[in-house]
Amino acid sequence: MERTLIKDIVDIKEKLVQIAGRVVNLRKLGNITFAIMQDRSGTIQTVWEKKISAKIGDIVSITGEIRKDTRAKGGCEIAGDKIEIIATNAEDYPIDLSKAELTLQLTTLLDHRTITLRHPKIQAIFALYDILLASYERVMREEDFKEIKTPKILEAASEGGANFFTIEYFQKKAFLAQSPQLYKQIMVGVFERVFEIGPVFRAEPHFTTRHVNEYVSLDAEMGHIESFRDVTAMLTKVLKKMFAQIEKEGAKYLELYNVKMPKVPDEIPHIKLSEIKEVIKEKYGYEIPETTDIDPEGEKLAGKYALEQFGSDFIFITHYPWKDKPFYTMPSPGNSEETEGYDLLLKGIEIVTGSQRIHEYKMLIENMEKKGVKPAGMEFYLDTFKFAMPPHGGWGMGSERLIQQIFGLKSVKEAVLFPRDVKRLSP
């Protein structure tokens, strides 16, 4: 007998059916046993009038009769006839996965990650993540971007030099890429519009709810722009399409968390960093410390302002100071202390950083000199600009932060399958 997927049971004509998957819950009521089965397509209740030896967690194959039952989830259940145990739990789960909610400390959740991932609410996070990845690449191709894969092992700690992990590379020292920045810019000279989905590595010693040391960045870079506003407009369009797809394809996962996809406005409000600082001070009585462009509390209040003032979950903060932005960021025409750099906040957390970049060789070299950035190891990048590059800009979007904000997760680590932080290298 051939295996049938659980999702297909409701539509098939046969009475007898074979399914295979995991026993995710068991209940006994007198002489009757109810075993909830899960496979990659869904869950179904199986009902047994005899004793079965299967335990929660076991991988089994079941043959039984389909019984339509409007009270059952999915409209039917299976009256179990035969059960074959394919693989069994050698021990009971260290954590009770049969409860509707996993109320675990983050550390416990992550220490037992290989098992806690099997809980439906954790599965939901990564099922939605799959949809998010699919939607990004679909939408980017619709907008004429080509997917590229750039190296993660670099000769030089470019982009300013801090927070790089070092590698032993055949008797040499090399570095793990903090972003595909230099390469995606080079590729604008080849394909005009490119995107990349790939890991980035940050040797930041922070312990926060929004940092991990390895994450998946959704990058993009586009040429022939008039200003950074072409980039923020494209990003808005991309997010709008992505969120519509996620809302549709991920409905059941969102429901499980009782959340709705944030609405992406046709035009996301833009506000200059210097202005939002004023607003936050006047409206909320909070002064952002001088030592930073904007801090987490500032971002939170900027998000609050976006919602109150514009009814928007999103807000672009623009014109970050020249002194805080990397050497490739385009200085603002008419105000060399500011740049054409922006962040995008979703519900008060930065999910995107981007800017227009410098595309003229001379300006690039001068900006590096002014910033004291050494060209060593970046000659290949700089030389590219000797050979006509169009005006361009782009973004890097944190895929896990997006998921964090969609589900309202306390820590971004909950949105990473196997997160890496200063102390966590395993599982």
Place this chain on the structure above:
Amino acid sequence: MERTLIKDIVDIKEKLVQIAGRVVNLRKLGNITFAIMQDRSGTIQTVWEKKISAKIGDIVSITGEIRKDTRAKGGCEIAGDKIEIIATNAEDYPIDLSKAELTLQLTTLLDHRTITLRHPKIQAIFALYDILLASYERVMREEDFKEIKTPKILEAASEGGANFFTIEYFQKKAFLAQSPQLYKQIMVGVFERVFEIGPVFRAEPHFTTRHVNEYVSLDAEMGHIESFRDVTAMLTKVLKKMFAQIEKEGAKYLELYNVKMPKVPDEIPHIKLSEIKEVIKEKYGYEIPETTDIDPEGEKLAGKYALEQFGSDFIFITHYPWKDKPFYTMPSPGNSEETEGYDLLLKGIEIVTGSQRIHEYKMLIENMEKKGVKPAGMEFYLDTFKFAMPPHGGWGMGSERLIQQIFGLKSVKEAVLFPRDVKRLSP
């Protein structure tokens, strides 16, 4: 005036048009100048009856009149009126990109990578690569696989221990992932079918035409299999669909190389390693050295045999010896010296390695002991198998080798945007 993409010119009604892009070729014929323009959508000839100052390589914006001309590529050309130089080449290209063929040594090609990538024939390789990535993720989702992203920074050099790059990770030593192997297996316990597209890192000191030290692996892992034949059948189906999509969407890039997509048979021939060794010896008089399971010459002849005997560009070589395969590979039932491991060759080069894996905890621990593999740092992986895993298997496919074999490129490095080898860390 709004920019029009070159590909749209043939369909628009307006007479006057503005395009923007790169001047990729210039010819003078008496008082007339022909400038070939390229943007992200295509190329077109512009014709000038006056002197223009643009040089090859410049980024320009052009206004002109559309002239239908059946002799012209794409059915029309533009009679240039105005030209604005947006960015200019500060120097002449170090390499003549206006020739139809770039006949460069590999070293030169790669040393000047940021510029040689702008040549149409090199662009074609990576335009097809974009299509290949798109087709893989599309097909895998159609087959119910969920995309996962697993960590590239590992605590332990798992999978045997050789050829790992080491990282300094906050005063600790860590390792760069050689493959997502352990994590994708764990995820079979969560989603049953998973795939990953991501970089893998191999500290192999080889200088060959088919090795790089960082490449993009197309991974997959599937549960509830009966044997490894379910995996090779799925892989065949996936390749068949992918190649059909690439053939259709990539026609113009394949044409440029005058190549056709290899035909994926409905059933790719399978042959045991021990048998193909005999065949190669008898048929082609070549004896594969005792020190290896199969060597490049052996693979080449196996490919020749596949074509001669079965009319197939593909062949699965199966049942690799237990002593050569990693600890997680399922030993063959009835012959513990062989495994349920296989390779897939395309035109005599290995493009895929895969196997059925061990899914039982006890067997896994025993197999590791027999192989002398230490569990240190892999406890999280091993512990997962205490909690019922379905029989499963999968593959890792080299995306760049696929491209290499499709185009018939001499070195796999030509199929990597910015390849890494023992000596090459830049560009």
